[in-house]
Amino acid sequence: MTGLPGAAPKGAGAVILVGNPNVGKSVVFGYLTGRYVTVSNYPGTTVEVSRGEARGRGKSVEVIDTPGVYSLLPMSEDERVTRDILMRETEARVLHVCDAKNMRRSLMLTIQLAEMGVPLILAVNMADEARNRGVMPNLGGLESRFGVPAVPTVAVRKKGVDRLLPLLEHATSSHLRLDYGESIERAISRMEQLLPDKTPIGKRSLALMLLCGDDSLTPWIAENVTGENIRKMNAVRNRAVEENGEDISYRVNKSRLVWIDALLSGLGEEPSESRGKDWANLFGKYAMDPLFGIPILLFVLFLAYEFVGVIGAGYLVDLLEGGVFGKGIVPAASWIVERTIPSEFLRDMLVGPYGIISMALSYAIAIVLPIVGTFFLGFGILEDSGYLPRLAVMVDRIFKKIGCNGKAVLPMILGLGCDTMATLTTRILETRKERLIVTLLLALGVPCSAQLGVILGMLSDVGPVATAVWGGIIVGVILLVGYLASRVIPGDPSDFILEIPPIRMPQMSNLAIKTMARIEWYLREAVPLFVIGTLILFVADRMGWLLWMQKAAEPIVVGALNLPPKTTEAFLIGFLRRDYGAAGLFDMARAGLLTNLQVVVSLVTITLFIPCLANFLVIIKEQGAKVAAGIAVFIFPFAVLVGAAVNFASRILGVRF
Numbered sequence: 001m002t003g004l005p006g007a008a009p010k011g012a013g014a015v016i017l018v019g020n021p022n023v024g025k026s027v028v029f030g031y032l033t034g035r036y037v038t039v040s041n042y043p044g045t046t047v048e049v050s051r052g053e054a055r056g057r058g059k060s061v062e063v064i065d066t067p068g069v070y071s072l073l074p075m076s077e078d079e080r081v082t083r084d085i086l087m088r089e090t091e092a093r094v095l096h097v098c099d100a101k102n103m104r105r106s107l108m109l110t111i112q113l114a115e116m117g118v119p120l121i122l123a124v125n126m127a128d129e130a131r132n133r134g135v136m137p138n139l140g141g142l143e144s145r146f147g148v149p150a151v152p153t154v155a156v157r158k159k160g161v162d163r164l165l166p167l168l169e170h171a172t173s174s175h176l177r178l179d180y181g182e183s184i185e186r187a188i189s190r191m192e193q194l195l196p197d198k199t200p201i202g203k204r205s206l207a208l209m210l211l212c213g214d215d216s217l218t219p220w221i222a223e224n225v226t227g228e229n230i231r232k233m234n235a236v237r238n239r240a241v242e243e244n245g246e247d248i249s250y251r252v253n254k255s256r257l258v259w260i261d262a263l264l265s266g267l268g269e270e271p272s273e274s275r276g277k278d279w280a281n282l283f284g285k286y287a288m289d290p291l292f293g294i295p296i297l298l299f300v301l302f303l304a305y306e307f308v309g310v311i312g313a314g315y316l317v318d319l320l321e322g323g324v325f326g327k328g329i330v331p332a333a334s335w336i337v338e339r340t341i342p343s344e345f346l347r348d349m350l351v352g353p354y355g356i357i358s359m360a361l362s363y364a365i366a367i368v369l370p371i372v373g374t375f376f377l378g379f380g381i382l383e384d385s386g387y388l389p390r391l392a393v394m395v396d397r398i399f400k401k402i403g404c405n406g407k408a409v410l411p412m413i414l415g416l417g418c419d420t421m422a423t424l425t426t427r428i429l430e431t432r433k434e435r436l437i438v439t440l441l442l443a444l445g446v447p448c449s450a451q452l453g454v455i456l457g458m459l460s461d462v463g464p465v466a467t468a469v470w471g472g473i474i475v476g477v478i479l480l481v482g483y484l485a486s487r488v489i490p491g492d493p494s495d496f497i498l499e500i501p502p503i504r505m506p507q508m509s510n511l512a513i514k515t516m517a518r519i520e521w522y523l524r525e526a527v528p529l530f531v532i533g534t535l536i537l538f539v540a541d542r543m544g545w546l547l548w549m550q551k552a553a554e555p556i557v558v559g560a561l562n563l564p565p566k567t568t569e570a571f572l573i574g575f576l577r578r579d580y581g582a583a584g585l586f587d588m589a590r591a592g593l594l595t596n597l598q599v600v601v602s603l604v605t606i607t608l609f610i611p612c613l614a615n616f617l618v619i620i621k622e623q624g625a626k627v628a629a630g631i632a633v634f635i636f637p638f639a640v641l642v643g644a645a646v647n648f649a650s651r652i653l654g655v656r657f
Contacts, residue, residue, distance in 0.1 A: 002572045006649050014062040014089050015054065015168055018113065019097035020106060022501055024125045026050075027155040028097055029065040032511060034167065043319045049081065054165060054307075058154045061165075064089070070105070072112040073209055073249060074216050077427070085531060087200040087220070093119040094169040095164060100130035100152070101502075107260045108253070109147065113175035117202030120148045121167050123328055125154035127160070129502050141267040144231040147175040156384075156507045177204075177609060180255045184248065187211055194236070212249035216630030217428060230367055280503040287457045289501075293394040299385070304378050305467065311375040312374030313457020321366035345542075360534035363583040364527045369519070371453030372579075376518040377511065380415065380451065383634060384506035384514075388413055393500065402441075402479060403486025404434045412436055415446035419615045422446070424624060433491030437482055439623060442639075443611040450526060450579030454586050455603050461589065462596045466657045473604055477642060526579070533573045560644040561605060561652055563598055564588070564649075571606060596657035597650055605643030610635045 015032075021027040033052025050065040064634050067078035073082035075202045086094070094115055098106035103124075113120055122142070124537040130136035144303045149167050153160035179185060191207035199206055209217060210233060220229060237248075244251055263402040286292040303304040341347050351358045380386055396406030398581055403448070408429060415422035419442050426442075447455060459467040548569045550557075557563050557571070566588060574581025585602050588594050594602065611619065650656075 001458030010192060010570045014064055014083060014092040016064045016092045016094050016110065017097060018086070018088060018094055019068060020064055020099060020102075020109065023068070023097045023099040023106070024153075025068060025097040026447065027510065028095070028125070028161060028164070029453050030510075031155060031161045033063050041384055048549055049085065054196055061168075064092070070109070072109065072116070072526055073212050073214055075312070076618065080216050080340055083216075086113075086118060090200050093168050094123070095121050095123055095168060097125050097155075100124045100127045100136055101133060101266060103569055104257070107263070108256055110245045111176065111178065111256050111260075112205065114146060114148075114176040115178075115202055115205040115208065117205065118134070118264065119145075119168075119171035121164060121171050121175055122146070122150040123153045123155075123161070124146060124150055125153045128157075129504075138265060138267045142263075145176065147262060148172065156504070156510055164278045164435060166368050172203075176260055180208075180252055183240060183243045184211065187236050190236045191233060193243060194225070194233050196224050199224075207317060208252060211240055212252060213237070213247075229505050236539060264315070280505075281414045284390060284500075284503040287390040287394040287503075290397070293390075297391065297394070301384070304375075305460070305464075307378050307461030308371060308374045308453055309456040309467075312453060313460055314375070316370030317367055320370055321362065325362050325366040330358050330362065349535075349538055352538070352613040354533055354534055354538040356534055359537075361527075363534075363587070364530040367457075368450050368454060368526075368530075368579055369522065372450045372522055373515065373519055375449045375453040376522075377515045378423060380511045380514045380518075381506050383406055384504065385508060386501040386503045389500050398479070401486075403437050403489065403491075404429070406483075408434060408438050414445055415442045416449055417613060419443065419446060419448050420618050423615060423618045425620070431491050433486075433489050436489055436623065436627070437485050439619060439627075441478050441482055442630055443615060443619065444481060444635050445474050447582075448578055448612075450522070451582045451607070454579060454582040455607065458582075458586050458589050458599055459602060462599050462657055464597060466600050468604055469657070470600055470607075472609055473642070473646065475506075477608060479637075490646060515573050520582075520631055521619055523555055530580055537569060537573060556640055560640060560647070561601055562647050563602055564593055567602055568591065570602070571609065574609050575613060578606070578609070581606050581609070587648045597647070600657055601643050601647045604646050605639050608635065608639035608642055610639070 013590045015026050017029055028052065029052065032054040049067070052059045052063045052065075054063045055061075064085060066082040069079040069082045072086070074083055086092075093213050095109055096106075098110065110120075110425065120296055124130075124137075124139060124142075127136060136152075139152060142150045149173070151160050151167065153164075155161055180188070188211065190206045191210055192203040195203050195206055204218070210221075213447055225233070240248060243365055245570060274593050282298075287296050303548055329503070330351070337347050337351050337650075341350070348355065353359070355604075386496075392406040392409045394406075395409050398564070399406055399408050411422045411426050411429070422442050423439055426438050429435050429438060455470070456467075459470060531620065537546065540549070547567065549572060550565045553568045554565055557568050561567075567585065570581040570584035570588070571582075582603075585594070585599075585606065608617070614630065616628055619631060
């Protein structure tokens with residue numbers, strides 16, 4: 001197979017999962033493979049292709065989870081990747097995961113898969129919710145029209161999913177053939193004659209894509225079609241456009257929708273199991289209400305604060321830091337190192353003040369891990385419940401003030417997990433202005449999960465007033481900077497269109513898998529950086545650089561912020577990882593080296609501090625080096641200025657927290 005960028009090794013007989021965003025595709029993937037791919041409960045987060053292995057009847061099969069898409073005529077990077085995988089994996093079978101509540105939209109994709117001629121099975125997911133709403137179609141009629149099995153599933157409860165693999169073993173292509181009208185059908189027939197005899201997908205599908213103006217197929221066409229036939233293809237398309245007098249893709253999609261509407265009206269619907277409004281529907285309604293949504297949001301934040309701050313940063317940190325590490329691992333490691341390693345240099349590197357065991361692992365495992373673990377669990381509940389998209393609707397009016405719309409809150413909420421990942425998901429925003437504003441705000445004031453967990457842990461010891469002040473300052477700064485940026489950066493915001501999933505009761509098994517997967521990511525990706533950061537501090541201390549940097553930063557840290565010189569370490573290492581910097585402040589606070597006011601000032605400053613190294617590199621990748629440098633140059637003095645203002649105002653007003 002040639003002409004497709006980024007070709008991956010072809011797996012014969014693989015199973016490809018295809019579907020719209022938010023249909024439970026990745027839950028099906030996790031069930032089939034026993035592996036979870038981290039996905040938020042709204043469009044735009046499955047930006048990478050995941051592969052796993054499913055076992056059935058004594059043999060294994062590769063399963064490929066593609067990005068959620070609305071069409072296979074690529075209009076975005078996700079759609080192009082999914083289409084290319086279907087063309088590349090020529091021996092694969094396709095499992096199309098549909099949304100039983102919105103079959104009109106799902107079947108638009110089913111038609112395109114049918115025209116590709118791929119072996120196909122339909123998993124009509126969220127069947128329970130469709131039945132509750134009274135919109136579950138009769139699947140028997142659907143199967144007869146497409147000629148492929150349609151299985152009702154409830155993936156989060158593992159209902160019906162066990163039927164999919166056996167059916168996929170004998171999957172066949174659909175016999176469906178839509179009529180697009182005489183003019184377009186004539187052009188399709190002519191295009192099919194000009195294509196090579198062997199094509200990766202059905203000729204009819206390729207012909208339709210080319211007629212609709214799919215330029216992403218140009219490399220494949222250039223390598224597989226003769227120059228003479230390419231010229232004839234261009235002539236066929238030009239003639240079709242002249243005859244139809246409008247965009248071909250519009251005519252094609254219109255024909256598909258007319259056919260789908262006729263199909264669904266003829267299928268009928270299963271009887272509703274519950275047509276009344278239950279508590280979930282009421283909660284979902286009021287969570288988006290401008291009046292009732294605010295107290296609901298405050299209540300959600302209070303629960304998160306109690307769960308992460310009290311249980312995670314309080315009980316679990318005390319257990320691990322004071323007990324497991326403080327009384328067990330660190331003393332034992334020191335005893336072993338003192339007796340087995342003659343070099344003082346190596347002993348200090350392992351168990352000294354900046355030792356890998358005594359500092360790096362203690363910070364990463366004893367302090368940060370229990371905090372981020374509880375945060376991951378709480379965040380997973382918000383994701384799986386369907387609350388986050390409702391939050392986007394509720395804040396749409398506010399975000400319009402900063403040049404964006406409610407959808408911008410989604411990458412910002414993702415930033416509470418990881419700013420680096422969230423910066424990548426700004427691609428879901430339609431305009432460059434919106435992407436620039438959200439990228440700036442992510443880098444400026446949205447703490448990642450690890451940093452936020454540590455911050456909440458520190459604030460839980462100071463009190464709710466300090467937490468409210470810190471949160472109010474950060475939110476106020478984000479709104480102010482966003483407002484000013486919207487006036488400076490040219491462009492207009494896009495319209496706000498977002499699908500709202502139903503409110504669901506999160507499944508404990510899915511939460512457990514998701515939380516463990518994120519903890520695994522933390523241990524694999526973050527802990528090594530804690531070790532690197534500690535080694536940097538160790539070398540800087542040995543070479544005298546740390547003392548020099550502390551003295552150089554004293555006018556700012558001690559003078560403007562009124563913090564101890566040792567806090568310089570936290571700010572310096574915060575560029576490597578924000579959470580490591582926050583962990584340093586956490587350790588100082590627990591040792592009694594910071595007053596309550598200094599805790600608030602230091603947390604405000606480090607929250608607004610320059611983005612971590614990984615986030616900075618992603619900003620360069622997404623927006624360019626000049627934009628990344630401009631963001632960093634703005635944020636550093638701005639963070640210090642805000643921290644100094646908080647310190648000055650608190651002392652003038654006599655606030656001590």
